[in-house]
Amino acid sequence: xxxxxxxxxxxxxxxxxxxxxxxxxxxxxxxENSGTAIGLKVKDGVVIAVEKLVxxxxxxxxxxxxxxxxxxxxxxxxxxxxxxxxxxxNRARDETANYRDFxxxxxxxxxxxxxxxxxxxxxxxxxxVRPFGVSTILGAVxxxxxxxxxxEPSGVFFGYHGAAVGKGRQLAxxxxxxxxxxxxxAREAVIEAARIIYLVHEDAKEKEFELEMSWIGPETxxxxxxxxxxxxxxxxxxxxxxxxxGLE
Amino acid sequence: MDHFPTNWGRPRNDAVDLYNTFPIHxxxxxxxxxxxxxxxxxxQQPIVTGTSVLAIKFKDGVMMAADNLASYGSLARFRNIQxxxxxxxxxxxxxxxxxxxxxxxxxxxxxxxxxxxxxxxxHTLGPKEVHNYLSxxxxxxxxxxxxLWNALLVGGFKDGERFLAFVDLLGTTYSASxxxxxxxxxxxxxxxxxxxxxxxxTLTEDEARKILEESMRVLFYRDARSLDQxxxxxxxxxxxxxxxxxxxxxxxxxxxxxxxxxxQTQ
Numbered sequence: 147x148x149x150x151x152x153x154x155x156x157x158x159x160x161x162x163x164x165x166x167x168x169x170x171x172x173x174x175x176x177x178e179n180s181g182t183a184i185g186l187k188v189k190d191g192v193v194i195a196v197e198k199l200v201x202x203x204x205x206x207x208x209x210x211x212x213x214x215x216x217x218x219x220x221x222x223x224x225x226x227x228x229x230x231x232x233x234x235x236n237r238a239r240d241e242t243a244n245y246r247d248f249x250x251x252x253x254x255x256x257x258x259x260x261x262x263x264x265x266x267x268x269x270x271x272x273x274x275v276r277p278f279g280v281s282t283i284l285g286a287v288x289x290x291x292x293x294x295x296x297x298e299p300s301g302v303f304f305g306y307h308g309a310a311v312g313k314g315r316q317l318a319x320x321x322x323x324x325x326x327x328x329x330x331x332a333r334e335a336v337i338e339a340a341r342i343i344y345l346v347h348e349d350a351k352e353k354e355f356e357l358e359m360s361w362i363g364p365e366t367x368x369x370x371x372x373x374x375x376x377x378x379x380x381x382x383x384x385x386x387x388x389x390x391x392g393l394e
Numbered sequence: 395m396d397h398f399p400t401n402w403g404r405p406r407n408d409a410v411d412l413y414n415t416f417p418i419h420x421x422x423x424x425x426x427x428x429x430x431x432x433x434x435x436x437x438q439q440p441i442v443t444g445t446s447v448l449a450i451k452f453k454d455g456v457m458m459a460a461d462n463l464a465s466y467g468s469l470a471r472f473r474n475i476q477x478x479x480x481x482x483x484x485x486x487x488x489x490x491x492x493x494x495x496x497x498x499x500x501x502x503x504x505x506x507x508x509x510x511x512x513x514x515x516x517h518t519l520g521p522k523e524v525h526n527y528l529s530x531x532x533x534x535x536x537x538x539x540x541x542l543w544n545a546l547l548v549g550g551f552k553d554g555e556r557f558l559a560f561v562d563l564l565g566t567t568y569s570a571s572x573x574x575x576x577x578x579x580x581x582x583x584x585x586x587x588x589x590x591x592x593x594x595x596t597l598t599e600d601e602a603r604k605i606l607e608e609s610m611r612v613l614f615y616r617d618a619r620s621l622d623q624x625x626x627x628x629x630x631x632x633x634x635x636x637x638x639x640x641x642x643x644x645x646x647x648x649x650x651x652x653x654x655x656x657x658q659t660q
Binding site: 211214215216217218239242243246247250372 | 501504509512
C-alpha cells in the first residue's frame with residue numbers, strides 16, 4: 147500500500163484520489179489475521195465450521211464462541227475481531243425479531259442479510275466510526291431451502307455455495323471447489339468441513355486451535371444447532387486421519 | 395335480576411349488559427367527551443373470546459384441555475381456533491378470554507424463546523419461568539389500565555417436577571393440582587377436585603384423559619359458549635404433546651321430553 151502516510155487512510159469518510167477507502171481495506175486486514183471460517187451450502191442443509199485459534203492455555207475450552215445463533219433457523223460465523231462479531235450477531239437478532247414482529251413469519255435469510263449488510267455499510271461513511279473488522283458467514287434453511295451468504299467489512303454481500311473467510315480462505319476455497327456441494331448431504335458436509343479446517347490449519351502451522359461446527363438440516367429439523375458429539379468426533383478423527391495420510 | 399347488592403338502587407348502566415350478550419356496541423352519545431380520557435383508549439372488554447381451559451396434575455406430569463371455539467359475543471364465530479400452545483420444550487400455555495390478546499401473547503413468548511435459544515448457553519425456560527414472566531407481563535399491563543384480557547393456565551414438566559399455575563388479566567396468580575378458567579372454574583373445577591385431589595401421584599395418563607374428557611363433556615352441555623371439538627395437551631418428562639382436535643360424544647335425545655324446548659305437539 148503505497149498510499150500509507152498520504153493522509154487518505156485516516157478516515158472512512160475520505161476517498162483516496164484513486165477512489166479507494168483505506169479504512170475499509172484495513173478492516174479486511176483484520177479479517178485476514180483471524181482463524182478461518184467456512185460455510186457449505188449443500189443439497190439439504192448448511193454446515194458452518196470455524197478454526198478458533200486459542201491464544202492462551204488458561205482459557206476455558208469452548209469459550210469465545212465464533213459461531214452464533216441468530217434465529218431458530220439462522221446461524222452465523224465471523225472472522226475478524228470477536229467483539230465486532232458479537233455486535234453483528236446482536237444486530238442480526240434484532241433484525242430477525244423486527245421481521246417476525248412485522249410479518250409474523252420466520253425471515254428468509256436474504257432479508258436479514260440485506261439489513262445487516264446495510265448496517266455494516268453505514269460504518270464506512272463517517273469519520274466518527276470505524277468499519278467492522280469482520281467478515282460474516284450467514285447460513286440458514288428457510289422457505290426457499292438452504293441459503294449461504296458472506297457480508298464483508300465494506301457492506302457488500304454475496305450468496306455462495308461454499309464460502310471461506312479468514313487466514314486460510316484461499317486454500318479452503320480451492321478445497322471447497324473440489325466438492326460437489328449440491329450433491330452432498332449435511333451429514334457428509336460436516337465430515338468435509340472438519341477436514342478442510344484441519345487441512346487449512348496444518349498448512350499455516352499455527353498455534354493451538356479448537357474446531358467449532360454447527361449445522362442446519364433435516365437431522366436438526368431445520369434448526370441451527372451445534373453438530374452433535376458423536377458426529378463431531380467422527381468428523382474430527384477422520385480429518386486427522388486425512389491429514390496424516392496426506393502427509394505421507 | 396341484578397345479583398350484585400351494591401348495584402341496587404343505582405341508575406341503570408347501559409354500557410354493561412347483565413344478560414350476557416356482550417360485546418355490545420358503543421352507544422351514540424351527546425355528552426362531551428372528557429378531554430383527558432378521549433385521547434387514549436384502552437381495552438374495555440374482550441371481543442373474540444375463548445371459554446374454559448381445564449388442567450390437572452397426574453402421575454407423570456400435567457394435562458390440559460380446551461375447546462376449539464372463539465366466540466364473538468354469543469356467536470360461535472371461529473370453530474377451529476387453537477387455545478393450547480407449546481412454549482419452548484417443557485411448557486404448554488392455555489388461554490381463555492380475548493383471542494387477539496392471546497395471539498399477541500404467543501408472539502411475545504415466541505420472541506422470548508428465540509432469544510433464549512440464540513443465547514445458546516445450554517439453559518432453557520421451564521414452566522416456572524414462563525409463568526413468572528407472564529405474571530409480570532399481565533400485572534404490568536393492568537397497572538397501565540390496559541390489560542391483556544385473558545385467564546391463562548401454564549402447565550409443564552421440567553427437571554423431574556410438575557408445574558401448574560394460573561395467571562389472569564389482573565396479574566393474579568395461584569397454583570393447585572386442578573385448575574380451570576372461565577365457566578369451567580364454576581362447573582368443572584368441583585368435578586376435577588373430587589377426581590384428582592389426593593390422587594395426583596397415582597393417576598395414570600389414561601385416567602387423567604378420561605377425567606378431562608368427562609369435564610369437557612359436562613361443560614359442553616352446560617356452557618353456551620363452548621364447542622364439542624377440543625384438544626388435550628400432555629406434558630411429561632418426554633416433552634409436550636398437543637393432540638389433534640377431537641370430538642365429544644354427546645346425547646341430546648332427552649331434549650325432546652322437555653316442554654318449552656323445540657316444537658310442541660300438544
